[in-house]
Amino acid sequence: MATDIKDTVQAVDAAAVMRLLPSRPRLLALGEPTHGEDALLDLRNAVFRQLVEQEGYRTIAIESDCVMGLLVDDYVTTGAGTLDDVMAQGISHGWGASAANRDLVRWMRDHNVRADEDGCGASERLRFAGFDGPLEITHAASPRQALTALHGYLAPRVDAELLPCTPDTLDRLLGADDRWTDPAVMMEPALSVGRTVEADRLRLLADEMLALLDQQAPHLLATTSPDAFERARLYGRTAAGLLRYHHGMADTSPARLTRLVSVRDQMMAQNLLALAERGPALVHAQNAHLQRAKSSMRMGGARLEWWSAGALVSTRLGAEYAFVATALGTIRHRGVDTPPPTTLEGLLYALPQDRCVIDAPRLAATLDTPPPAPRVSPWYGYAPLDPAHLADIDGIVFVRDVPQR
Known part of the structure; x- marks a missing residue:
């Protein structure tokens, strides 16, 4: 190793992050190497607050259910609901219980209240987004909510004869939601409803409604708010993605798990690109979802490789996408002790x-x-x-020791 590694080191703050980049990117992503450590999320919060205040970022997106996240966005922007409710119902994977995530949402709401009191325009308000699909490790959600919400948006606004189906047709094809969410499907593809005649019909109807949304965009944008139209697009993307994911759940080939992780990151990428259309956004997720290089992991005894959301978004946005990874030395309460000196983390751990x-x-x-x-x-x-x-990472935030909270 050369002797000038210390020349690459700066204090952790927003200014240091921005100095790594040629200009302010539309999407600035901060990754983490593990989930559930509030010490890392506290650091994320501090850097994100500085980027909001100093660099004008107005959307914060985290690795959480994109549909559930609408509840958090409503709370942050309008005060709808209570903090307790939105943390319980608006953030997936159980991460609403995180004190650091709660602090982030509370701070975003307080920021918007101050902006309103100061007479600032809507452009100064912060927005929250989940950008993951409605997916858990054990199962995927029923497409019911997304499909019915998309249909509910279109039905009163377009000619009835243009709609591809009625609400009753959707309900009949969907059947009971527990058929879609059965956790046993993850280990037994034959139990999945993702390749039934009904599921195939729903995929076609989702495509037809998405096409109708695009075809009627001038009228819809003239008669509803941009936010309502964007939510309809979100419901459409989510419905199509969920149906594609359930189709993959029914796959019995060796490519099944690769298909599933690929569909998930594709859904993430589509949501991130939609957020980028709205304006500069800060993004937080596991490093593997945000990196430009091909991602890999071992699951079910097999090595999976796929292109992450970050890789897909970077291909579209180029320099308008930036990725800063988090690396760490120890998580002793998880059995992760001092890294060997021959590793990258070991070299960084030797820094003061x-x-x-x-x-x-x-x-x-x-x-x-x-x-x-x-x-x-x-x-x-x-x-x-x-x-x-x-070489494919713009920067690293290194945390020497992660304490137990």
Whole structure:
């Protein structure tokens, strides 16, 4: 390793992050190597607040159900509901219980209240978004909510003869929701309803309604709010994605799991691109969902490889997409102890700073050949940073030790 690694190191703040980039990107993504550690989320919150206040970002998106997230956005923008309710019902994967996520939502609402009191326009208000699909590890949601919401938006606004179906038809084809959400399907594809005649018909109807939404866009945008139209687009994307995911759940080929993780990240990418249309957004998720390099993981004894949401979005946005990964030294309460000195995390752990921002491409240029060995995690919930990906990362936030909270 060259001796100038310290020249790549800066304090952790928004200014340091922005100095890594040639200009303000439309989507600025911060990844994390593990979920559920509020110490990392507290750091995310601090950096995101600075980026909002100093760089004009107005949307914050996290790895959470995009439909559920509408409840949080309503609370943040209008005060609808209560903080307790939106944290319980508006954030998926159980992450609404996180104190750091609660602090983020509370701060966003307080920011908007102050903006309204100061007479600021809507452009100063913060918006919240989930950008994951309605998916959990064990199951996927029924497409009912997304399909019926899309139909409910179109029905009173377009000629009835243009609609491809009635609400009763949707209800009959959907059947009971527990057929779609049965967790046993994850291990037994034959139990899935994703390739039934009814599911195939629903996929066609979702496509027809999405096409109608596009065809009627001038009228719909003239007669409803832009937010209402964008929500209808979200429902349409989600319905189509869920039906595609359920189709994959019924797959019995060796490619089944690869198809599922690919569909999930495709759904994420579509949501992120829609957010980018609205204006500059900050994004937070697991590193593997945001990186430009091909993602991989082991699941069910097989190695899966797929293109992440970040890779898909970067292909579309180019320099308008930026990715800063988080790397860490220890999570001792999870059995992740001091990293070996021959690994990338081991090299960073030798730095004197507890937390720092590192120019990843410059760091890559300082490393000897061969590069550091990949770190092997003793805990399944933590994914070390792959040294081979350094050149495709704009920056690294390094946290030396993650304390238990």
